[in-house]
Amino acid sequence: MRTICFYFQVHQPFRLKPYRFFDIGEDHHYWDDFLNRNVIRKVAQKCYLPMNALLLDLIHQYNGKFKVAFSLSGTFLDQMEAYAPDVLESFQKLVATGQVELLNETYTHSLAALKSKEEFHALVKKHQDRIKELFNGYTPKVFRNTELIYSDQIGAMVAELGYEAVLTEGAKHVLGWKSPNYVYSNAIEPKLKVLLKNFLLSDDIAFRFSNKTWADYPLTTEKFVKWINAIPKEEQVLNLFMDYETFGEHQWAETGIFEFMRHLPDAVLNHSNFGFSTPSEVAANAAAVSKIHVPVPISWADEERDLTAWLGNDMQDEAFDRLYELEKLVKDLDDPEIKRDWGYLQTSDHFYYMCTKFFSDGSVHEYFSPYDTPYDAFINFMNVLSDFMLRVKQKKSELQS
Amino acid sequence: MKVLMFGWEFPPHISGGLGTACYGLVKGMNHHNQEVIFVVPKLWGDEEPLADFVNASDVRIDYREKRFKKFWKNLTYLEVSSFLVPYLGPEEFKKFTDYAIHDRTDVDESIFSNKFEFSGKYGKNLMEEVSRYALVAAQIARDKNSFDIIHAHDWLAFPAGIAAKEISGKPLVVHVHATEFDRSGETVNQPVYDIERAGMHAADHIVAVSQLTKNIIIRKYGIPASKVTVLHNAVLDASIIKSAYEKKVPEKIVTFLGRITFQKGPEYFVEAAKKVIDRDPNVRFVMAGSGDLLNRMIDRVAELRMATRFHFTGFLKGDDVDHMYAISDVYVMPSVSEPFGIAPLEAVRHNTPVIISKQSGVAEVLRNAIKVDFWDVDSMADAIFALLHYDGISRMFKELGSEELKKLKWEHVAAKLVTVYEKTLAERS
Numbered sequence: 001m002r003t004i005c006f007y008f009q010v011h012q013p014f015r016l017k018p019y020r021f022f023d024i025g026e027d028h029h030y031w032d033d034f035l036n037r038n039v040i041r042k043v044a045q046k047c048y049l050p051m052n053a054l055l056l057d058l059i060h061q062y063n064g065k066f067k068v069a070f071s072l073s074g075t076f077l078d079q080m081e082a083y084a085p086d087v088l089e090s091f092q093k094l095v096a097t098g099q100v101e102l103l104n105e106t107y108t109h110s111l112a113a114l115k116s117k118e119e120f121h122a123l124v125k126k127h128q129d130r131i132k133e134l135f136n137g138y139t140p141k142v143f144r145n146t147e148l149i150y151s152d153q154i155g156a157m158v159a160e161l162g163y164e165a166v167l168t169e170g171a172k173h174v175l176g177w178k179s180p181n182y183v184y185s186n187a188i189e190p191k192l193k194v195l196l197k198n199f200l201l202s203d204d205i206a207f208r209f210s211n212k213t214w215a216d217y218p219l220t221t222e223k224f225v226k227w228i229n230a231i232p233k234e235e236q237v238l239n240l241f242m243d244y245e246t247f248g249e250h251q252w253a254e255t256g257i258f259e260f261m262r263h264l265p266d267a268v269l270n271h272s273n274f275g276f277s278t279p280s281e282v283a284a285n286a287a288a289v290s291k292i293h294v295p296v297p298i299s300w301a302d303e304e305r306d307l308t309a310w311l312g313n314d315m316q317d318e319a320f321d322r323l324y325e326l327e328k329l330v331k332d333l334d335d336p337e338i339k340r341d342w343g344y345l346q347t348s349d350h351f352y353y354m355c356t357k358f359f360s361d362g363s364v365h366e367y368f369s370p371y372d373t374p375y376d377a378f379i380n381f382m383n384v385l386s387d388f389m390l391r392v393k394q395k396k397s398e399l400q401s
Numbered sequence: 402m403k404v405l406m407f408g409w410e411f412p413p414h415i416s417g418g419l420g421t422a423c424y425g426l427v428k429g430m431n432h433h434n435q436e437v438i439f440v441v442p443k444l445w446g447d448e449e450p451l452a453d454f455v456n457a458s459d460v461r462i463d464y465r466e467k468r469f470k471k472f473w474k475n476l477t478y479l480e481v482s483s484f485l486v487p488y489l490g491p492e493e494f495k496k497f498t499d500y501a502i503h504d505r506t507d508v509d510e511s512i513f514s515n516k517f518e519f520s521g522k523y524g525k526n527l528m529e530e531v532s533r534y535a536l537v538a539a540q541i542a543r544d545k546n547s548f549d550i551i552h553a554h555d556w557l558a559f560p561a562g563i564a565a566k567e568i569s570g571k572p573l574v575v576h577v578h579a580t581e582f583d584r585s586g587e588t589v590n591q592p593v594y595d596i597e598r599a600g601m602h603a604a605d606h607i608v609a610v611s612q613l614t615k616n617i618i619i620r621k622y623g624i625p626a627s628k629v630t631v632l633h634n635a636v637l638d639a640s641i642i643k644s645a646y647e648k649k650v651p652e653k654i655v656t657f658l659g660r661i662t663f664q665k666g667p668e669y670f671v672e673a674a675k676k677v678i679d680r681d682p683n684v685r686f687v688m689a690g691s692g693d694l695l696n697r698m699i700d701r702v703a704e705l706r707m708a709t710r711f712h713f714t715g716f717l718k719g720d721d722v723d724h725m726y727a728i729s730d731v732y733v734m735p736s737v738s739e740p741f742g743i744a745p746l747e748a749v750r751h752n753t754p755v756i757i758s759k760q761s762g763v764a765e766v767l768r769n770a771i772k773v774d775f776w777d778v779d780s781m782a783d784a785i786f787a788l789l790h791y792d793g794i795s796r797m798f799k800e801l802g803s804e805e806l807k808k809l810k811w812e813h814v815a816a817k818l819v820t821v822y823e824k825t826l827a828e829r830s
Binding site for chain 2: 021315383
């Protein structure tokens with residue numbers, strides 16, 4: 001059967017508070033608790049709670065025919081526990097239906113896969129344990145790296161950890177003439193299946209849905225089903241991957257996004273030969289058509305679908321390198337607070353805020369950033385990191401004496 | 402002696418060093434029982450009563466006076482829609498342009514209205530205010546006949562000084578605190594340069610705040626050396642400041658504090674920092690301030706991979722400035738061109754050894770400081786390293802620096818100024 005695979009990324013970073021030079025050496029609490037709580041509460045009201053309720057309805061209504069997958073980052077889980085236990089409960093209810101799959105990722109939504117295999121493994125393990133703990137022993141079988149960042153090497157690391165499949169972007173420069181609507185396999189470890197995002201149809205929902213200058217505005221379920229029916233018959237899988245905040249936050253309720261989702265399953269199930277599957281079902285049911293070669297890392301960010309949203313300018317590279325230089329020191333210390341802060345500082349968002357690609361995707365970056373400029377983001381992060389380094393050094397000398 | 406003095410700002414309402422210098426000078430004149438009529442475009446009412454203040458905004462102009470029309474005609478060429486804002490950082494700039502937009506709407510635009518409400522700031526209508534200020538100066542010079550000499554501070558007040566001289570026939574001394582070359586490098590704003598030059602040529606004598614400034618006056622404005630006297634600035638309070646604020650990091654701190662603009666040479670500080678950090682990673686560098694080169698400096702620091710050792714604080718206000726001085730182990734002022742530069746003296750008051758560029762006027766009065774060429778980043782790095790590591794030299798600079806500071810008194814400057822007046826008057830008669 002041909003199938004649609006919905007996957008939603010749910011992530012919130014621990015944003016840093018304005019941390020001044022004068023705070024270095026004195027203030028060791030880095031997080032903007034007030035802002036972080038406000039964001040979680042706001043998005044909970046606009047998106048998480050209403051959309052979870054809607055998905056629960058749909059799952060009950062279609063009785064096993066409608067299903068979705070989530071990747072809930074560890075920083076999101078922690079903040080949900082602290083600020084929104086009601087949201088956590090609604091996710092637990094969804095998972096308990098058996099129609100919702102949870103994916104694994106690095107605990108702090110970090111870029112560790114690009115730098116340290118050891119830290120990557122540690123963060124994945126931590127995420128796995130936490131999911132188990134919060135979702136009644138649930139063990140994810142499919143992996144989704146931070147922001148769909150993927151390369152042959154990253155895939156090999158994922159395969160080594162025993163996952164069946166990995167999700168990534170159907171980047172044009174990787175696919176060439178090939179279609180994202182097939183299951184592929186990792187170039188190094190062929191047993192790992194690779195699911196590619198169909199970015200055209202995903203972005204029709206995630207980005208263009210409320211764009212009145214778009215030729216196909218407004219998007220209706222009829223229109224969408226017409227498009228999926230136009231996909232060549234032999235193409236089996238349609239991967240619709242997006243931020244969960246698409247529903248109610250990026251696209252406000254007034255745009256009709258909830259109505260669209262409420263009626264989409266009916267339209268798909270009755271007017272096309274597509275069904276719905278989770279990533280692990282897709283991986284189990286379809287054979288890989290070929291290997292996909294991704295020698296250089298790709299992601300789902302920006303027009304370039306590469307790493308330049310997080311790394312590449314001097315500020316980002318400096319912050320990134322200085323942070324990971326501490327790896328051995330942090331691990332030797334084995335101090336829970338130091339370890340936690342080091343993990344939270346790895347969250348990719350901090351590097352995203354330092355991006356200076358103003359012209360094409362700058363406005364998207366700006367939308368997501370709590371800072372006025374990438375320079376402010378860099379200064380703030382480095383002040384925090386400088387304090388963190390002092391703490392690490394101090395702890396180390398305490399241990400030695 | 403009675404002096405008719407034209408300034409642009411006076412404490413507590415100041416945005417730059419000019420107001421502070423005028424305050425010190427007037428205070429010094431008071432000490433010697435000299436009478437000063439001090440004119441500013443706008444008085445706020447809370448100025449210390451050190452002089453006979455005249456608020457230019459209150460002066461009624463008698464437009465029947467034919468000579469005034471002549472001035473106006475000569476001055477209207479200044480009314481270019483100029484955006485020039487000397488000595489202002491971006492924060493202040495925004496504040497003042499906002500001020501100009503919101504608070505100036507009630508102004509009667511008629512040239513010969515009786516009164517003109519000055520903003521006394523450096524906003525958008527600066528050129529217009531400068532020329533109207535001259536008109537007011539002419540009126541004042543006619544009304545107050547009892548003064549002996551005219552003294553005008555910086556180009557903003559030069560047209561006023563010229564006008565007062567023409568009306569009264571009394572000699573004019575112009576005081577140069579900064580030139581357009583210090584503010585803008587080689588890309589000078591021509592109208593400003595023209596006013597500066599006109600003021601210097603119309604003056605009977607010129608006072609420069611440093612030998613460095615005197616040299617610029619001679620070389621760039623075509624003034625004979627004999628017509629220029631150097632009177633260095635002084636400090637109002639030379640006492641040592643003991644701050645209770647404590648440093649929270651174990652490393653030593655090297656500080657740059659000022660506007661992050663071309664004139665202040667921030668890039669040389671960054672390059673020197675790199676050289677020091679390469680040799681001794683246990684140092685933190687701090688660049689405090691804001692300005693149009695800030696983002697470029699941040700980029701460069703990131704590029705040099707030293708951002709965990711080099712920090713930016715942004716614009717510092719109030720107590721934070723004192724705290725910054727208090728926790729600094731070395732203060733560096735690498736100015737490319739600094740007519741005087743009062744900040745290193747503040748550092749000395751906090752017992753912080755200083756490194757200053759040879760291209761600053763303050764280098765002429767502060768003997769116990771390390772002086773380097775602003776471009777010589779190797780020497781700068783050497784000096785920073787030495788002050789951080791060799792206690793002997795930094796202790797010596799601390800002690801001698803504060804001794805030296807005590808000699809920099811405004812009453813000494815005022816006494817010298819009186820002899821300049823006397824000489825000028827003598828040459829006249």
